Amino acid sequence: MDNFYFQNPCKIIFGKNTILKIGPEIKKYGYSKVLLIAGQGSIKKNRVYDQTIKSLKEAKIEWVEVWGVQPNPVLSKVREAIRLAWKEKPEAILAVGGGSVIDSAKAVSAGYYLDDIWQAFEGKVQIEKALPIFTILTLSATASEMNQWAVISNEQERKKWAIGAGCLIPQVSIIDPSVQTTLPWHQTVNGAIDGLSHLMENYFLGRDEETSMALCEALMRSIIISTDQLQRAPEDYNARSNLVWAITMAHNGVSAIGLKGGDWSAHRIEHGISAIHPEVAHGEGLAVVFPAWILYMHKSNPKTFQRWAETVWEARNVFSAVKKMRTKYRKWRAPIWLNDLKINQKEIKQIVKNVMQFKNLGVLKRLTKKDVEEILKLARAVE
Amino acid sequence: MDNFYFQNPCKIIFGKNTILKIGPEIKKYGYSKVLLIAGQGSIKKNRVYDQTIKSLKEAKIEWVEVWGVQPNPVLSKVREAIRLAWKEKPEAILAVGGGSVIDSAKAVSAGYYLDDIWQAFEGKVQIEKALPIFTILTLSATASEMNQWAVISNEQERKKWAIGAGCLIPQVSIIDPSVQTTLPWHQTVNGAIDGLSHLMENYFLGRDEETSMALCEALMRSIIISTDQLQRAPEDYNARSNLVWAITMAHNGVSAIGLKGGDWSAHRIEHGISAIHPEVAHGEGLAVVFPAWILYMHKSNPKTFQRWAETVWEARNVFSAVKKMRTKYRKWRAPIWLNDLKINQKEIKQIVKNVMQFKNLGVLKRLTKKDVEEILKLARAVE
Numbered sequence: 001m002d003n004f005y006f007q008n009p010c011k012i013i014f015g016k017n018t019i020l021k022i023g024p025e026i027k028k029y030g031y032s033k034v035l036l037i038a039g040q041g042s043i044k045k046n047r048v049y050d051q052t053i054k055s056l057k058e059a060k061i062e063w064v065e066v067w068g069v070q071p072n073p074v075l076s077k078v079r080e081a082i083r084l085a086w087k088e089k090p091e092a093i094l095a096v097g098g099g100s101v102i103d104s105a106k107a108v109s110a111g112y113y114l115d116d117i118w119q120a121f122e123g124k125v126q127i128e129k130a131l132p133i134f135t136i137l138t139l140s141a142t143a144s145e146m147n148q149w150a151v152i153s154n155e156q157e158r159k160k161w162a163i164g165a166g167c168l169i170p171q172v173s174i175i176d177p178s179v180q181t182t183l184p185w186h187q188t189v190n191g192a193i194d195g196l197s198h199l200m201e202n203y204f205l206g207r208d209e210e211t212s213m214a215l216c217e218a219l220m221r222s223i224i225i226s227t228d229q230l231q232r233a234p235e236d237y238n239a240r241s242n243l244v245w246a247i248t249m250a251h252n253g254v255s256a257i258g259l260k261g262g263d264w265s266a267h268r269i270e271h272g273i274s275a276i277h278p279e280v281a282h283g284e285g286l287a288v289v290f291p292a293w294i295l296y297m298h299k300s301n302p303k304t305f306q307r308w309a310e311t312v313w314e315a316r317n318v319f320s321a322v323k324k325m326r327t328k329y330r331k332w333r334a335p336i337w338l339n340d341l342k343i344n345q346k347e348i349k350q351i352v353k354n355v356m357q358f359k360n361l362g363v364l365k366r367l368t369k370k371d372v373e374e375i376l377k378l379a380r381a382v383e
Numbered sequence: 384m385d386n387f388y389f390q391n392p393c394k395i396i397f398g399k400n401t402i403l404k405i406g407p408e409i410k411k412y413g414y415s416k417v418l419l420i421a422g423q424g425s426i427k428k429n430r431v432y433d434q435t436i437k438s439l440k441e442a443k444i445e446w447v448e449v450w451g452v453q454p455n456p457v458l459s460k461v462r463e464a465i466r467l468a469w470k471e472k473p474e475a476i477l478a479v480g481g482g483s484v485i486d487s488a489k490a491v492s493a494g495y496y497l498d499d500i501w502q503a504f505e506g507k508v509q510i511e512k513a514l515p516i517f518t519i520l521t522l523s524a525t526a527s528e529m530n531q532w533a534v535i536s537n538e539q540e541r542k543k544w545a546i547g548a549g550c551l552i553p554q555v556s557i558i559d560p561s562v563q564t565t566l567p568w569h570q571t572v573n574g575a576i577d578g579l580s581h582l583m584e585n586y587f588l589g590r591d592e593e594t595s596m597a598l599c600e601a602l603m604r605s606i607i608i609s610t611d612q613l614q615r616a617p618e619d620y621n622a623r624s625n626l627v628w629a630i631t632m633a634h635n636g637v638s639a640i641g642l643k644g645g646d647w648s649a650h651r652i653e654h655g656i657s658a659i660h661p662e663v664a665h666g667e668g669l670a671v672v673f674p675a676w677i678l679y680m681h682k683s684n685p686k687t688f689q690r691w692a693e694t695v696w697e698a699r700n701v702f703s704a705v706k707k708m709r710t711k712y713r714k715w716r717a718p719i720w721l722n723d724l725k726i727n728q729k730e731i732k733q734i735v736k737n738v739m740q741f742k743n744l745g746v747l748k749r750l751t752k753k754d755v756e757e758i759l760k761l762a763r764a765v766e
Contacts, residue, residue, distance in 0.1 A: 245594045
C-alpha cells in the first residue's frame with residue numbers, strides 16, 4: 001500500500017429536521033454574516049429555504065443571497081457571486097443546494113481571495129485560503145458536501161475543469177435525506193451513478209489495497225441496493241438515508257485511501273461531453289461513458305476488474321458485469337448509449353478534442369486521442 | 384437510520400518512514416514543548432524512539448519523558464504523568480506506543496485541567512478541555528490513535544473504565560506499519576481480535592443501516608484476510624498495512640455511523656476479566672468472551688446475526704459461524720475458553736460482580752447478573 005495522508009475535519013449533521021441547526025452552527029464558529037448561494041428555486045418549494053432563513057434569523061446571522069446556479073454550474077455565475085462578496089464582505093459562504101451549488105460556493109470562497117478564480121482551475125495559481133463554507137445538501141451526487149473538490153464550466157472556453165484544496169472542505173454540512181424524497185427520479189439516479197462512478201475511479205487502480213477495495217465494494221453494493229429499494233418505494237426514508245450516506249462516503253476521501261488518487265479519465269471524458277452538451281447531466285454522461293471505459297480498460301488491471309465483476313455484480317467476468325450494469329442503469333431509466341444523449345457522429349470529434357485538452361489523461365493507462373475515440377465507440381448503441 | 388453527528392479532524396500520516404515527520408507536525412501546530420509518554424522500552428529496540436527524538440530535536444521541540452505505561456494501563460501511572468505535566472507545563476502530549484500508551488496520554492491530557500481525572504471516568508465531571516495530543520502508533524488494536532476514547536484501570540478499586548470526549552481525538556497520528564513487523568505474533572492477533580470486536584459491538588445493533596453494516600462487514604473480512612496473510616508471511620508489508628488500516632477504521636467512528644452507539648457489553652465483560660486478571664490482554668479476553676456473547680445474544684436481533692454469519696464467515700447459521708470464528712482464533716493461537724486464561728470457577732463470581740458495577744449494561748438487551756453468568760458459562764471449554 002502506498003503511503004498516504006488523510007484528514008477530513010468536516011462536521012456532518014445528518015437526519016430529519018436538522019436544517020434548523022444551521023444558524024446555531026454558523027454562530028458557534030463565530031460568524032455573523034454569510035453569502036447564501038442557491039440554485040433555481042426548488043428550495044423554495046420544499047421548505048428548505050424557509051427553514052434556513054428561520055434558523056439564520058433566530059441565530060441573528062445576517063445574509064445576502066445569490067440565486068440561479070444551474071446544473072453544470074458556470075464560471076459567469078461564480079464571478080457574479082464573487083463580485084457581490086467583494087461588495088458585501090461576508091465572513092462565510094452558505095451553500096443551499098446540490099453539488100452544483102456547493103461547487104459554485106467553493107469557487108466563490110476561494111475566488112474571494114484571488115484576482116481571477118479561473119487561474120486556479122488552469123493550475124496557474126494555488127488556492128491557499130478560502131472563506132469558510134457551510135452547506136445544506138438537497139441532492140446527493142458529488143459528495144462536494146464533504147470533500148475538497150469543485151468542478152465548474154467555463155462556458156466561453158468550453159472547459160469543465162476542477163479545483164481542489166484542503167481549505168475548500170466545508171466546516172459543517174447538514175444532510176437531511178428527507179428533503180430528497182420529492183426529487184424527480186432521474187435526479188436520484190444521476191446521483192447514484194455519480195457515486196458509483198467516484199468509487200470506480202478509485203477502485204480500478206487498486207491491486208492489493210484489500211481494506212480500501214473492500215470498502216469501495218461495500219459502498220457500490222449499498223448504492224445499488226438502496227437505489228433499487230427507492231425505485232420500488234420512493235418514499236422509503238431508510239433506503240434514502242443509506243443511499244445518501246453511501247454517496248457522501250463514495251467521494252469524501254475515506255474509501256479512496258491508498259488507491260493512488262484514482263484514475264478519473266472516465267470523469268474527464270464525461271466532462272468533455274457535458275462541456276459541449278450542457279443539458280446532459282453529469283450522472284447521465286457517466287452512465288454512458290463508464291461501461292464503455294471499463295470494456296476498454298479492463299486488460300490494464302485484469303485481476304481487479306474481475307474481482308469487481310464478481311463482488312459487485314455477481315458476474316462471472318467483466319463483459320457479463322458490464323451487461324448487468326447497463327441493464328441496471330436502463331432499469332433505473334438512465335441513458336446508456338451516446339444515442340440516448342442525442343450525440344451525433346460529428347460531435348464525437350468535438351468531444352475528443354475537448355477531452356484531449358487535459359494533459360496526462362488517465363493513470364491506469366495514459367490515454368491518447370485514439371484511446372478516447374475507441375472508448376466513445378464502445379458507448380455507441382449495439383442494441 | 385437514526386440521526387447522527389460525525390466529525391473526526393485527526394490527521395493521519397500513514398506509511399513507511401513517516402516517523403520523522405512528527406517534529407515538523409508539532410511545530411506546524413505551534414507547539415514547542417511536549418510531554419512524551421511511552422511504554423516499557425520496546426520503542427528503544429525498534430528505532431522508533433531514536434527517530435522520534437531526532438525529529439523533535441531537528442524541529443527544536445523540547446520534551447520531557449514519562450516511561451513505564453503497561454498493558455491494561457493504570458491510574459497510578461496516569462497520575463504520576465499528570466503531576467509531571469503540572470510541573471513541566473508542556474503545550475502538548477506526544478504518545479509513542481500502542482493503545483495503552485495513547486489511552487494514558489489522553490487521560491493525562493484531560494487530567495491536566497482537572498483536580499482528579501478519575502472523577503471523569505466515574506462520570507462525575509465533564510471533560511471540556513485537554514492538552515493537544517500527537518501520537519506515533521506502534522501497535523494497532525484500540526484505534527485510540529484516531530478516536531475520542533481512553534480506557535484506564537483503577538487498580539485500587541479494580542475498575543477498568545472509559546472516558547470519551549471530542550477534545551481527546553489526536554491532532555495528528557503517525558502510523559508506520561513497518562514498525563509492527565517485529566511484534567510478537569500474539570500481539571498482532573490481539574490487535575486483530577480487538578478490531579473485529581469493535582466492529583461487532585456496533586454491527587450487531589444494526590437492522591437496516593445498509594451502508595454502515597456493509598462497511599463493517601468489509602472491514603471484518605479485511606482483518607481476517609490480512610491476519611491470515613500475516614500468519615503465512617509475517618513480513619508482508621502490504622498485509623500489515625491493510626490490517627493496520629482496517630483496525631483504525633474499525634473504531635474511528637466511520638464504520639459506526641448510524642449504528643446507535645454500539646452495544647459494548649462484551650467489551651465490558653472483558654474489562655471485568657482483565658480488571659481482576661491484569662495479565663490477560665484485552666484481545667485475549669475478547670477472544671474468549673465474544674463468541675459466547677454471540678451465542679447468548681443472537682436471538683435478540685436474529686436477522687443481523689444471520690447476515691453476519693453468512694457474509695463474514697460464509698456460514699449457514701450463527702452456530703456454525705461461531706464455530707468457524709473459534710477455529711480461526713485457535714488457528715491464530717489465541718485463547719478461546721476461560722480455561723485458556725486460567726480463570727477458575729471461583730473467580731467467575733468475582734468477574735460477574737465486577738461487571739455488574741456498570742449501570743445499564745448492554746443495549747441490544749439490558750443484561751442482568753444472570754445473563755452475564757450465562758454468557759460466561761458459554762465461554763467454558765466444551766472441547
